Amino acid sequence: MRQLSLALRMLRKTPFVTAVAVLSLALGIGANAAIYSMFDQLLLRALPVPNAHELVSLASPGPKPGSTSCNQQGECSATFSYPMYRDLAEKQSALAGIAASRIFGASLSVDNEPSVGEGAWVSGSYFPTLGVQPALGRLLGPDDDRIPDGHDLMVISHTLWRDRFASRADVVGKSMIVNGRSMEIVGVLPESFTGTTAGSRPLVYIPLAMRWAFSTSGYKGYENRRDYSLYVFGRLKPGGTLAEAQAALNTLYQPILTEIEAPLQDGMSDATLERFKARRIELEPGARGQSRIHAEARTPLLLLFAITGTVLLIACANVANLLLARGAGRATEMGVRLALGASRGTLLRQLMTESLLLSALGGVVSLFVARWTLAGIGSLLPPEAAASMTFAVDWRVMAFAAILAVATGFVFGLYPALQGTRADLISAIRAGAGQIAGAQGSARLRNALVTVQIALSMALLASASLFVKSLSQVSKVDLGITIEDAITFSTSPARVGYDTLRSGVFNRRLEEELKSLPGVTGVTSSMVGLLAGNDWGNDVRVQGFECGPDTDCNAVYSEVGPEFFTTLGVRMVAGRDFTESDIAGATQVAVVNQRFAEKFGLGSDAVGKFMGRAGADGDSLRILIVGLVPNIAYNNVRQDEPLPVFYIPWRQNARTTFMNWYVRSSLPPEQLLPQIPALVKRLDASLPVEDLKTMPQQIRENVFLDRMISILASAFAVLATLLAAVGLYGVMAYSVTQRTREIGVRMALGADADRVQALVLRQVAWMLAIGGAVGLAAAFALGRAAQSLLFEIQPYDPVALGISTALLAVVALGAGYLPARRASRVDPMHALRYD
Template identity: 60%
Template sequence: MRNLKLAFRTLRSTPFVTAVAILSLALGIGANAAIYSLVDQMLLRPLPVREPERLVNLVAPGPKPGSTTCNQSGDCEAVFSYPMFRDLQQRQAPLAQLVAHRILNINLAFDGQTLDGEGALVSGNYFSALGLTPAVGRLLGPDDDRTLGGHPVAVLSHSYWETRLGADPSVVGKAIVVNGNPLTIVGVAPRGFEGTTLGARPRVFVPITMRAQLNPGFTGFDNRRDYWVYLFGRLKPGVTPEVAARQLNAVYRPILADVEAPLQEGMSAETKQRFLARQVTVEPGARGQSSIHGEARTPLVLLFAITAMVLLIACANIANLLLARGAARVGEMAVRQSLGAGRRRLVAQLLTEACVLAALGGIASLVVAQWTLTGVASMLPSDAIETLRFKLDLQVLGFTALAALLTGVAFGLFPALHGTRPDLIGVIRAGAGQIAGGARAAARFRVGLVTAQIALSVMLLVSAGLFIRSLRNVTREELGLQVDQLVTFAISPVRNGYKPPQSRELFARVRTELATLPGVTGVTTARVPVLSGDNWGNDVSVQGFERGPDTDAGASFNAVAPGYFRTLGVALVAGREFTEADRLGAPKVAIVNEAFAKKFGLGRDAVGKRMARGDTAALDIEIVGLIPDTKYSEVKDPAPPLFVLPVLQDSIVGSVTVYARTSGSPEQLLRAIPGVIKRLDPNLPVEELKTMPQQVRENTFLDRMISTLSASFAVVATLLAAVGLYGVLAYTVAQRTREIGVRMALGADARRVRGLVLRQVATMVGVGSVVGVAAAVGLGRAAASLLFGLSAHDPVTIVVAIGVLLLVAAGAGWIPARRAARVHPMQALRYE
């Protein structure tokens, strides 16, 4: 307690130094705490279930001829066919349980409230495998998925039950309508459980055997060539993942060879060999099963590394400040030693001061951390904001406390040891502290710290420059579309129980009603939303194109309404756009892009040629139009080969994305659209309502987030390095006042004195820049997958970064150099 009182008294005696130190630590620790919050949620935190370390995910890499559909639960190598799931479930020897699941988009209606969202299709053993108990009622069990389509029951998520239904326990036993199907609510999932897929927050859990009812047109239960199920399991006690994989493959491989291989047609010998060589791999599943784990790893680790460097620079600043203050307290330490104070006690006192400083910085860092999280949230898409929590929880508070403690010890240890060294009294008597600028070890340490700060700053400036230039390349990428003045949203009447003819009628009414709004110049619809990350594709047969067993005949697909290309600002190269006459019963037609024409050898003569979906000789679709290449799924991806069909010729379409172009204010149109849909159907939710520029920004949110954060952290790091450089030079000039006076008395002019100080700046900047550039190139190579349109060793970026640092360093060094040049020789010689 005595040490604490003395520490606070000492810090109050130097308010400016204390304020700079606290601010530096707040910036460093706060940035780390904010990014750690995201790292913890997305990469580290296990599921809130029983013994999550025993959960494993199953993956089956290799050829999957047939139909493959995957979503945020993982990539397409992770999906299995439903029959294969049941085969493995019957012989799951190394697993206590094998579970199937899949996320499904739904419309949910209860007691007059209808909203869109996500649901989870799960096998009956889903909750028991996770070891969960219900908050109310019961959870799904094995008896709830024995018969296809025979179990119309549902379990509500706790968050939906609490926020939408008022946590009313009497809802158990009542009906909730999911995609037009009434399901009996049997229970509520436990608090805090949001499913097993990061990035999805299912509002309801439904037996997987009900998919055909909730997803009209689905026929994948009996088809071994239809891959759509994600699998995870719980290891039996004492079983390792390696043993589990070996035993599962003993079941999987014979089924592959004896049952599934004979079903494959037109497969080459090489592909068949790879097909038969497929094996199940068993991966850790404690954090659930999600594609986000892989996608977020590189950017989050990169940002965490950047914030760690900012904290290192802040620590170096504080260490330099404490060294400078320690030099001023040499007399105090010497007196206390002469009065009998032991070195251990003095070191403890100085470390206590450092830890108090760190604690105050840690408290202030909570504000910086929350600001940073709020800034990150403003750059993320709406679905990501709903998935993640952007508030400081106990985990983050614990990390902040630990970071503050470790930094307090780290930056306080050397100054404490140096300020209480055994020869302190001898040093004072010799006057070395005043004449030579303190102990050489301390001087070298201070210079080394500043040089390291400069190196880290250069590294962060180069990295930030790379990401900023990469973002500039992304924003300048030609989309092939005119997104200004364009509004988009989606509706899914099929989820409200609409039959296909009713859906088609509603879509026509939506186009008509929106076209009458003031300022609207075009309205159209599409099955696949553009620049949304969705990818739909098919193998095709094209006139004049020969297909072999391993020929790549795939192309991306869309189905659109009349006026689509005109509304989106795409001018046809040849042919015509779809019209109202291109409907069911009329001759089938298609429009293709230039990449499609090039891939399938059509050239500029595509119009008039014929094609078909799938591998068939019956080319029943005529190509009536050719369009230039436009972006399809991602802004950063090249335009894929694309064929577009009339949505009016689609007999089962139940969901569309609507596009409306306005000559007026897009915000005014955004406000009008919900009212139009409500007049047509009050229970139909409007989904993903936004402007197209907003859609483009959300498509490239990762580039914007990394560029913004890395640039912000680089600016902070550079300012901290400048403060450190200024502090060291100012202290050095003060300590060398007598030396400078002697030099000037012997004839040195102001220019030479300034050069004396600036040469020290040049040395530190030169060494730091070389080290920093080398480290930045290494960091850029590690993050090369995040860069677009430039290399990790872009010379322009490196030159600009070094130039910025030189300007900052020159500014930080000029003031001490100017002060040194103004020293009067006689006053300097009397300086003590």
């Protein structure tokens, strides 16, 4: 306590140094703590279930002819058909449990108040395999998942129970409308369990056997072995290993592939059939659940961690410099205490206590910095992604900040403490040169620390410049559509009980009502949302193009409304747009893009040719191509190569279950946006409006990762540069103070102010040259590591690197100019008497 009390007094004696040190550390530790929070949630945190390390995820890479549907739960290679899952679940003995699930969009209605969210189809073994216990009632079990269409039961999340049922204990046994179907609530999940997919928090969990009962198209996929859409995981037996379980599962899996599924594969070449039969189940650790985010978020988060770690290193170098300068000023005090009998160990403990106290204060303030940083990150994410994460400073963030604070206290405090208690201190004081000797002893280290700060700042500035230019390249992408003054939203009539016929009638009525709104100049629609990250694909047959067994005959498509291209400002290359006469019973028509025409050998003569959809139309060519359009935006702004796309009218399809709408208006968007929910509610109060936003907002959300990395990298780079500038200024100012007598001698011998300034700035230039060169090399390496995040730009881009170099040079020379200017104004007579 005595050392702590003395440390507090010493810090209070130098309030400016203390404030700069605490603020520097708070900024560095807080930034790292915020990124750690994201890293922990997305990449580290295990599911809150017993013995999560025993969970494994199943995948089966290889040919999967038929229909493959994947989502945020994982890659398409990880999907299984329902019959295959049932075979594995009923016959396997390698795992203690095996379960399947599938995320889906849900429209929920409680007391006639509609809302939207996510749900999950789960097998009866889902909760038993996880080992989750209910907060209220019971969870779904094997007996709730045996009869197709026969279990109108569900479990709700703790969030839904709290927000929509006010945490009432009598919720068990009550009914709730999900996608138009009444379901009985049998239990409530604990607050800690939010699902097994990072980035998704289902509100309802429904037996997998009920999945196709919710289909409005009449499709039943229970027995379709060529419909891959389920994600499967399991739990190892106590003492079992991943390799043993994988070998045992494949003993069961491969005979099913060879004897049952291989004969179902029509039109497959011999080579592909052999690859199909050779598929194997691969097991991976599943403690974190199943999510595509695990792979997608790794590189961006590692990059941000590297950036914030660099900021912290610069902050530590700053504080170390401050303590070195402060230690040189306290050389007499340390020498006197040594002369009076104090041991070096006692003085080391005292100085380290001061360092750790500084870091502790910085750690406390860093929690506020972390909170603000997390709030900023949350504002950059799309609403759906932000809703699935927590942007609060929890105990994990506090623990990380505390560990980081202690570690940095040792890092920046140890050498200054050793330097300040060196063995020759008493002899230096007796010689009357305590301060000068202390300064000379640490001058090289201080200059080296500043050079390192410059190098790290250069690396961050150059990297930020690369990401900013990449974002600029993204913003220049020609989408091929006009997005200004356009609003988009979606509706899902099928989720509130509409069949396909009623859905079509409702969509036509909504289209007419939207056109009647004041200021509206155009209305159209599409089944696949523009720039929403989704796509539908289908093998096609095209007139004059031969599709062999291994030929890539796949194209993506969308079903769209009348005047789709006209409303979006797309110029037809040839042919016509869709009209209101393109309805069921009329000639089936399609519009294709130029990439489609190139891939299937149509060239500029696409209009008038025929095509068909494999599966839907067999091998027949019954769809007439009536239009050719440019390669306009489809699912992503950052599309490396245009996709082959064909468009068909949704009015000619019997499965109009949901729709994305596009409304163009002469009014400002803020005037039109509030009118749309009111309009839909007037048509059907039970139907919620989903994803209502402007098209520019849709595009910002589509490239949110580019925006987030560019903004955060730029903010942290500016912060690092300012910290480095403070460090440079401090070192040069202290150096000028220590060289006052030398400067006075030079001026007495005839040196003018310009030569004195040049003397100081020359030292800055050397540090800038060395640090800048090292920093540029580091930035190039960082850019290569993050190449996948850059768009149409190389990590050695001369413009980006040149701008960052010039910016750092201006800041560094500016920080060095002030001490140089002060040195040039030294009074020679006063300097010669300076000690």
